[in-house]
Every structure is written in structure tokens, then in C-alpha cells.
Amino acid sequence: MSPNLLDVENVNKIFTRGGLVSRRVNHAVNDASFSLAADKPEVFTIIGESGSGKTTLAGMILNSVAPTSGRILFRGRDLREVRSRRDRLEFMSHVQAIFQNPFDAFNPLKRVDRYLFSAVQRFTECRTSEAEERVDDALRKVGLSLAEIRGRYPHEMSGGQLQRVAIARALVSNPSLIVADEPVSMIDASLRMTVINLFKKLRDELGVSIIYITHDLATAYYISDRLIIMQKGRVVEGGDARTVLAAPQHPYSIKLRQAVLSVDDAWRDDSLTGDMPVMAT
Numbered sequence: 001m002s003p004n005l006l007d008v009e010n011v012n013k014i015f016t017r018g019g020l021v022s023r024r025v026n027h028a029v030n031d032a033s034f035s036l037a038a039d040k041p042e043v044f045t046i047i048g049e050s051g052s053g054k055t056t057l058a059g060m061i062l063n064s065v066a067p068t069s070g071r072i073l074f075r076g077r078d079l080r081e082v083r084s085r086r087d088r089l090e091f092m093s094h095v096q097a098i099f100q101n102p103f104d105a106f107n108p109l110k111r112v113d114r115y116l117f118s119a120v121q122r123f124t125e126c127r128t129s130e131a132e133e134r135v136d137d138a139l140r141k142v143g144l145s146l147a148e149i150r151g152r153y154p155h156e157m158s159g160g161q162l163q164r165v166a167i168a169r170a171l172v173s174n175p176s177l178i179v180a181d182e183p184v185s186m187i188d189a190s191l192r193m194t195v196i197n198l199f200k201k202l203r204d205e206l207g208v209s210i211i212y213i214t215h216d217l218a219t220a221y222y223i224s225d226r227l228i229i230m231q232k233g234r235v236v237e238g239g240d241a242r243t244v245l246a247a248p249q250h251p252y253s254i255k256l257r258q259a260v261l262s263v264d265d266a267w268r269d270d271s272l273t274g275d276m277p278v279m280a281t
Ligand SMILES: Nc1ncnc2c1ncn2[C@@H]1O[C@H](COP(=O)(O)OP(=O)(O)O)[C@@H](O)[C@H]1O
Pocket: 015, 016, 026, 027, 028, 048, 049, 050, 051, 052, 053, 054, 055, 056, 057
């Protein structure tokens, strides 16, 4: 049997602070487990309030935070074995990250197209003459083009556009998994759907699996195939998104459902691209 794309197995992360006398222990992620199949691209959502451990879990999946215990396998390989420069680069070509604030991901003094050319240089063996085509290809997958963004600086773009450039950069290496940590929470409400819809398109047209991390109930409901709900480091509920929402067990998921039902009608219309209701969590 071929291995899963991703296995998260009984993963814990405990942060300790202070000395022997006043030691503070923070169980940021408590026994998390889930898997993504290799042959079935999906949007897998991790939802939870601020401080529930989402970013810590993302960091472990991206192999930038080491679990205290448990293990994470990517295509059957334990991430602890991915250590050499070469292995890390190869891992990064398969698993890419998108962060909350695109303005933090780009140096304000550097033209944004440079980032795409660097990614092409780093991850592909294409000749310089082909680089422009590669960059343009990646940008077209996110609804932009090289002609549109060439020579532009981050501040000359909207947050939504810049986040799409970040996604284009992530696509250069043809990843099979994108981990997007609160990718639309800093983006104007009116532009959020362009980014959210893009994740669905990447799943359907490029076969990329997406781990979508959010505290926003409305986008989670709209985009997820499956989801897990985290609270204080624990996965309190999980499964098929519609099933979880139809019969929520945990108080947090009941809250989720109530919030979703009140906007359900608005979300039923797939053509919706306008303002997104911002949900309280
Ligand atoms: N590097 C760190 N050192 C100590 N504590 C941390 C660190 N990173 C996160 N935490 C703590 O772990 C918990 C989970 O944080 P985080 O994963 O950022 O949650 P979320 O992304 O859901 O808001 C919080 O209590 C946070 O303060």
C-alpha cells in the first residue's frame, strides 16, 4: 500500500518557560492525530480560537518545530529524518507554507517578481531563458500574470493580490501540500473570497492538498472537506465538515454551527464574491 501524504500521530508540543523554581509548562498541542490520503486532494481545515495550538501544529507539519513526542510522516517518512540541507530543500519543494500577513513575507524594498524568480532558481533546473515562462505560469494559476506585477513593490499591491503572489511563489516547486496559516485574516473582507476560492481551484485543478488554518467559521464552512476543531491544544472534534456541522458534539462546534447557520444562505451562492461576514469566535 502506498503511504499517506501526511500522518500526524499522537503529536504533542510542550513549551516550558522559567527556571526550576517557577517552571511554567504550556501544553500547546496535546495528542493530535490525523492523516491526509495521498490520492485524494482535499481542503483539511484546522479551526480553533487564538491560542488553541494551530500555529504550533502547523510548525510541526512544516518541520520547523520539533514535536515533544509523537511523530509526523510525510509520504511515509518521519520528518525527524529530514535534516540534511538537501533533504530539507526537497521537503520544502513538496510542502509549502502561506502565512497570515503577506506584507511580512515580502521585503518592502524588493520587487515582488524577484521572489518568484528566486523560487524558480531554487526549485527548478530550468534555463534562465525559461524562467520568465515559469514565473508567468505560476502567476496565471492564481489569476495574475508577470506583465501585471513586474517591477512592482509590495506596497503597490493590495493584501489580496500580494497573498496571491505568495501562493504563486509556493506553486513554483509543484508542491503536493500547502499549509496556509490564517491566510486571509489580514486581508480586506472584500478580497478574501478571491484567495479562498483559489484554494479550491488548486485542489481541483492541480491536485494540491491544503491545510487551511483559521479561526473564521464562515470561511471554514465554505471551503472545508474535512476539519478538526482545536481547543486549548486538544482536538475536540473532527471529521467530514458537513457531518461535524450537522451534528456537533462539542460546545465549540455547537457554537460553530450556530454561527454558520446564520450565514448559510449567503454561502449557498457559489458566485458570491462580495463582502464576507466576519464571524465572532
Ligand atoms: N515558541 C513558544 N514558546 C512558548 N510558548 C509558545 C510558543 N509558541 C506558542 N506558544 C504557546 O502555545 C500556545 C498555542 O499557541 P499557537 O500555536 O500560536 O496558537 P494559535 O495559532 O491557535 O493561536 C499558546 O498558549 C502560546 O502562547
